[in-house]
Amino acid sequence: MKRKLVIATLSLSLAFSTYTVSAETLSSIKEKKEQNRSEQNQTKSELKANKNQQDHTVKQIEDLESSIDKTLSQIGAKKESIKETKASIEKLKKEISVLEKRIKERDELLKERVSSMYESGGAVNYLDVLLGAKDFGDFLDRVFALNVIAEQDKAILEEHKQDKADVEMKKGQVESELTSLNKDLKALEGLNQKLTAQKKQKSSLLAQLEKEEEHLHEHIMALDEKNDLLSAQEAAIKAEIARAKKEEEERKKREAAAKAAAEAAAAKAKAEEAARKRSSNSGSSSPAPTPAPTPAPAPTPVSRDFIFPTQGIITSTFGNRSAGMHYGMDIAQRGSAVPIVAAASGTVSRAYTSSSYGNCVFITHYINGQLYTTIYAHMRTFPAVRSGQTVSQGTFLGYQGNTGASRGQHLHFELHKGPWNASKSNAVDPRPYIQ
Ligand SMILES: [Zn+2]
Structure with missing residues (x-):
């Protein structure tokens, strides 16, 4: 009971001291009100800074959008050039196969010619042809014919040489086209990565802009x-403190009433116990002592936590x-x-x-x-x-x-x-x- 009193006194003094704190709070509010104008100016400059930041973000987004457009057109150009390179490689390959076929056929022809020349004794054959002339006119015809054959052989050999050189050149071209194709494909991959990064950056800037706007709006207060x-x-x-004070007083009244009721109950129990003791002294058996009734619990205060x-x-x-x-x-x-x-x-x-x-x-x-x-x-x-x-x-x-x-x-x-x-x-x- 004594402890209860101490707690009551403590909480009372605590309550008074906090009421004083609140009076200080009130005066600090007045100060705050006076400071408001300077705060307002500060808010204005903050808003301006925020607006500038927003403008800056918008500018960044616009810049990014034009870089994205640029990247997209670069990707388009790269794809076009890759397509062209691939077509050119195909064309070269076809040309090479035509040339190779021709070279192969000519190889066969030349082989036959060479072997027939060897079989018939080569250059000796020319002499036989000439010596076999019936007359001078025939002889001239034969010379002419032999010349034509020699010229044809020479032309065939020249063509053959040219075709072989062409094949080498076109193969070289295919090699370099393939190299450039690989380079283009790599560049395309890089451009696609760049595009992804730019798009990501843009969406994060947009999110930032949204937040800046939200922030800006949420804090505008005249x-x-x-x-x-x-x-x-x-x-x-003032009203709330008065209410809390009143509530506190009511709580104290309730507690005092509960305390009085508990004391009365305890006194009653004591009297009953004394009466029982008297009657048990005259009797033979002693019943178990009844425990003192517990005092009625104080009404639980309203929960003060937030929900x-x-x-x-x-x-x-x-x-x-x-x-x-x-x-x-x-x-x-x-x-x-x-x-x-x-x-x-x-x-x-x-x-x-x-x-x-x-x-x-x-x-x-x-x-x-x-x-x-x-x-x-x-x-x-x-x-x-x-x-x-x-x-x-x-x-x-x-x-x-x-x-x-x-x-x-x-x-x-x-x-x-x-x-x-x-x-x-x-x-x-x-x-x-x-x-
Ligand atoms: Zn919010």
């Missing part, structure tokens, strides 16, 4: 919107993206009525339609002396709760949607450990805080 949020938050923090605010899969986690910081967690599920609920009890600081967050809700929570802010963005329709409203964990806020700067239906959920500020410096990864 100065007025920021100041409205801060003012609404101040009021919500998943909606159903679906986590499509994007908290943390750095290529284009910058993602301050929340995206949860998405298809369907026209995927409900979004409050992740914990709290006070709605704002429920409105933002150009970037779409239909959204900001809730201030005060849990075990710690201030939190949760944000639910891109709801399908205007939120089902209003600014200033007290909500319990699980209170329906609206449906998953695609309003504001959003690409596809999802819930963008942010958790800030402390109050929300324009620079989102209190944003934390919500996942470890969810049951």
Whole structure:
């Protein structure tokens, strides 16, 4: 009992000290509001830098597209040249086979001629022919005929020589054409690889561009919107702390009542025990002593942990993206009525339609002396709760949607450990805080 009192005192003093911390938080919010203008300027320059980065990415994509076109036309030209080379090789091969056939045939002919010349005694044969002339006229005819035969032989030999040289030359040509074909095929392979790489680079640049746009949109917030949020938050923090204080008092009352009931029960049990002892002293047997009744348990406090605010899969986690910081967690599920609920009890600081967050809700929570802010963005329709409203964990806020700067239906959920500020410096990864 004594220990219980100590714990009660401790938690009371802790509660008071944290209320003081929150008062400091409030003054820091005021400071934040004053800083807003300079932050706004910083945001503007960040947006400009982001815009420049986007322009740069677009330029890179355009450059890449023209290189891809160039590569494609190079591939086309290479393929055409490969086709031509192959046709030329075929033509050469045909010419070679014609030449080789002719050479073979002529070889046969020449062999026959040479052997017949040897058989008939070669040059002696010429003399026989001439000497066999009947008269001078016949002799002249024979000389002429022999000359023609000699000329023909000479021409055949010349042709033969030429054809053989042609075959050698064309074979050489085929060799060099084959070499150039292999070179072209290798070049084509290289070009295809280049094209694949360029296409990959382009798709990654496109993805980057998309993220940059998303990032850009998600963070555009007008100065007025920021100041409205801060003012609404101040009021919500005060209301939430008052609510938490009241809840704490009610809890204490309940605990005191439970304690009194437990004490009364214990006193009653003690009296009964004393009465039993008296009666057992007069009797012979002693019954087993009844254990003291356990005091009624204090009502369990409402769970203060966060719950998943909606159903679906986590499509994007908290943390750095290529284009910058993602301050929340995206949860998405298809369907026209995927409900979004409050992740914990709290006070709605704002429920409105933002150009970037779409239909959204900001809730201030005060849990075990710690201030939190949760944000639910891109709801399908205007939120089902209003600014200033007290909500319990699980209170329906609206449906998953695609309003504001959003690409596809999802819930963008942010958790800030402390109050929300324009620079989102209190944003934390919500996942470890969810049951
Ligand atoms: Zn998001």
